[in-house]
Amino acid sequence: MLWSWRHVRRSTGCLIALLNRCDEKGLRLNKDKLQINRKSITYRGRSLTADGVRPDKRKISAIGDTPAPIDRPALRRLLGMATYLARYLPNFSEVTGKLRELLAEDVEFQFDDLIHGNVLRQLKQLLVNAPVLRYLDIKKPVHIQADSSSYGIGAAIFQDGQPVEYASRSLTRVERDSYAQIEREMAAVVFACNRFHSYIFRKQDVTITTGHKPLIAIHKKSLTSAPRRLQRMLLQLQRYAFTLQYVPGSQLIVADTLSRACLPDKDDDAGHDELLAAIADDEQMESLRMVALPATIDMIKSAAAANNQYQLLLRQIHVGWHDAAVISPAVKDYVTFADELTTVGGLVFKGDRVVIPQDARAEASRRIHSSHIGVNGCIRRARESVLYPGMTADIKLMVFRCAICAEHQAMSHKEPYTAPSRPWERVKVDNFTPRNQDYLVTTRYLSGYFEVDRLCCHPQPRLDASLLITMSVAQQC
Numbered sequence: 150m151l152w153s154w155r156h157v158r159r160s161t162g163c164l165i166a167l168l169n170r171c172d173e174k175g176l177r178l179n180k181d182k183l184q185i186n187r188k189s190i191t192y193r194g195r196s197l198t199a200d201g202v203r204p205d206k207r208k209i210s211a212i213g214d215t216p217a218p219i220d221r222p223a224l225r226r227l228l229g230m231a232t233y234l235a236r237y238l239p240n241f242s243e244v245t246g247k248l249r250e251l252l253a254e255d256v257e258f259q260f261d262d263l264i265h266g267n268v269l270r271q272l273k274q275l276l277v278n279a280p281v282l283r284y285l286d287i288k289k290p291v292h293i294q295a296d297s298s299s300y301g302i303g304a305a306i307f308q309d310g311q312p313v314e315y316a317s318r319s320l321t322r323v324e325r326d327s328y329a330q331i332e333r334e335m336a337a338v339v340f341a342c343n344r345f346h347s348y349i350f351r352k353q354d355v356t357i358t359t360g361h362k363p364l365i366a367i368h369k370k371s372l373t374s375a376p377r378r379l380q381r382m383l384l385q386l387q388r389y390a391f392t393l394q395y396v397p398g399s400q401l402i403v404a405d406t407l408s409r410a411c412l413p414d415k416d417d418d419a420g421h422d423e424l425l426a427a428i429a430d431d432e433q434m435e436s437l438r439m440v441a442l443p444a445t446i447d448m449i450k451s452a453a454a455a456n457n458q459y460q461l462l463l464r465q466i467h468v469g470w471h472d473a474a475v476i477s478p479a480v481k482d483y484v485t486f487a488d489e490l491t492t493v494g495g496l497v498f499k500g501d502r503v504v505i506p507q508d509a510r511a512e513a514s515r516r517i518h519s520s521h522i523g524v525n526g527c528i529r530r531a532r533e534s535v536l537y538p539g540m541t542a543d544i545k546l547m548v549f550r551c552a553i554c555a556e557h558q559a560m561s562h563k564e565p566y567t568a569p570s571r572p573w574e575r576v577k578v579d580n581f582t583p584r585n586q587d588y589l590v591t592t593r594y595l596s597g598y599f600e601v602d603r604l605c606c607h608p609q610p611r612l613d614a615s616l617l618i619t620m621s622v623a624q625q626c
């Protein structure tokens with residue numbers, strides 16, 4: 150709640166009237182957040198001052214605190230961004246003339262703080278003040294650019310092509326070292342949404358552009374198909390309604406420049422995002438521990454660390470798959486589902502399935518086949534927990550050579566299966582007893598539909614097959 154008054158003499162009376170009104174309506178106010186007699190205040194992204202409305206310092210710090218370029222590529226990026234905004238910059242060519250001279254290849258790059266530094270400061274002032282930076286019109290659509298470099302995240306929000314606010318931060322150590330490229334790019338989108346929350350929350354006409362094409366696909370897929378870290382990020386994005394669009398990286402000029410000349414990490418969002426990522430990593434490893442013993446996990450990790458192809462795969466996920474020219478032939482088998490791969494603790498995962506390195510595949514197949522549940526059972530079990538190219542063929546071959554599986558299959562063939570013609574023609578019944586309470590489960594053969602009935606009389610006598618059938622019939626009648 151923001152309350153202002155023109156005459157100081159009347160302010161106390163107004164404040165008391167306001168507090169009384171809140172009390173009357175049952176509104177509770179937090180006294181720690183109460184600020185009285187302020188000459189300036191930050192409200193919804195703007196700094197309201199006695200002299201008028203000014204851009205919030207945070208809105209412009211991504212530009213204002215940008216370090217001076219240390220080489221030609223850095224200067225080229227900075228000027229590229231300024232050129233992108235040139236139509237809103239008065240005297241653009243004159244202001245940037247001295248900086249452009251530094252781009253000439255036949256001149257040594259020497260950034261003189263007195264000459265070039267002054268020009269840069271002047272350029273930054275132009276970039277962070279109107280008419281370049283505009284106020285948001287809530288009735289008009291907005292467009293956000295979000296981009297990630299190998300060490301930073303950059304974002305900018307625009308309306309009618311004109312910037313409203315800039316934002317950037319450094320990647321945290323975990324993001325830099327452990328995240329797949331797709332996760333860093335998604336982190337940029339999450340960062341942009343969180344930072345520009347007040348502009349886009351409950352707004353329908355929001356477009357976010359990314360330079361990373363696989364992000365579009367994973368954003369459209371179901372949450373469960375995404376790796377755990379991405380799931381957490383996608384969950385954070387669910388409160389916003391936006392269209393995610395791909396544009397080539399060369400068109401994300403402002404966000405790209407901000408991500409490469411990002412501010413040192415001093416953003417609360419980063420710590421929060423890192424915490425969520427750590428939780429996601431724990432969940433990912435926990436899902437593995439549910440299906441594998443610690444010794445098995447250690448065996449897979451050792452085999453992964455010693456296998457060159459596996460290490461190439463880890464590196465490829467880290468640098469991304471967008472450039473076909475840099476994809477190693479050794480990892481081409483993974484390209485079709487590359488956007489679903491992530492790395493946690495030196496292992497590669499697709500959803501809850503761990504990618505098994507070459508030297509551990511025989512042992513993994515042996516364990517999957519250990520209960521001799523036939524080819525379909527083994528493949529189904531494998532697909533719940535593990536993954537490697539050629540896995541299905543390996544399992545088929547193993548079961549084909551197995552005498553025990555062959556014997557089971559022969560026995561099951563003696564009674565050919567005929568599908569029931571109506572829903573309750575054939576059912577399966579069984580009981581289970583959690584916490585001393587008996588339940589009866591009845592499943593239809595035709596559809597797999599099941600019903601669970603709580604059995605009232607307790608304690609039950611021993612539930613043999615005939616009693617179960619009688620009870621099932623009684624429950625269905």
Ligand SMILES: [Zn+2]
Pocket residue numbers: 518520521522523548551552553554555
């Ligand atoms: Zn077998």
